[in-house]
Amino acid sequence: MFGVPNSINFETKRLMVRDIEMSDKEEIYALYSDPNVMQFDNSSGFQSLEETEQFIAQIQNPYVDDGSIRWAIVQKQTGDLIGTCGFRNWDRHSQHAEIGGNISSKYWRKGYATELLPKLIEYGFNHLQLNKIHAYTLTKNKAVLRLLKNYNFKKEGILRQYYRLDQGYEDVVIFGKLKSDEW
Numbered sequence: 001m002f003g004v005p006n007s008i009n010f011e012t013k014r015l016m017v018r019d020i021e022m023s024d025k026e027e028i029y030a031l032y033s034d035p036n037v038m039q040f041d042n043s044s045g046f047q048s049l050e051e052t053e054q055f056i057a058q059i060q061n062p063y064v065d066d067g068s069i070r071w072a073i074v075q076k077q078t079g080d081l082i083g084t085c086g087f088r089n090w091d092r093h094s095q096h097a098e099i100g101g102n103i104s105s106k107y108w109r110k111g112y113a114t115e116l117l118p119k120l121i122e123y124g125f126n127h128l129q130l131n132k133i134h135a136y137t138l139t140k141n142k143a144v145l146r147l148l149k150n151y152n153f154k155k156e157g158i159l160r161q162y163y164r165l166d167q168g169y170e171d172v173v174i175f176g177k178l179k180s181d182e183w
Contacts, residue, residue: 012119085099100135117147
């Protein structure tokens with residue numbers, strides 16, 4: 001009932017979400033080495049294709065990290081991989097997980113996250129059987145703050161100086177959405 005799905009594939013009007021494959025390594029590397037994307041992420045990104053291959057191998061093997069699920073976001077019209085999305089810190093017993101994603105900066109401000117978020121919420125509640133979905137974002141990430149509020153995520157608190165990024169420590173806002181909430 002709470003196992004990691006073997007495969008994922010769903011669509012929105014302009015996007016397809018699918019499993020990440022090793023053949024995606026160059027696009028994944030470009031995404032996670034884009035300084036515009038990484039300014040909002042608490043990881044250091046990728047320094048090489050080898051690191052990218054290790055990341056892909058890890059997410060392809062649920063026995064290595066079964067608390068995370070990460071998928072490719074593909075633009076249907078072009079077939080371009082434009083980002084990744086998924087869930088992490090999945091607590092199967094308490095039925096909650098953190099939702100998140102990264103979209104390549106050249107695809108920002110095109111409404112892709114707005115289009116995708118309802119499908120991810122639906123997947124989390126209906127397929128992963130989550131009771132709660134939570135999101136962490138930097139207080140300076142205004143686009144994500146708006147997105148979460150627009151989909152009725154409730155602000156649950158601020159973690160002061162929670163993420164250490166290149167420019168120093170940053171505050172993080174925690175949002176949550178219950179299955180019983182309107183969505």
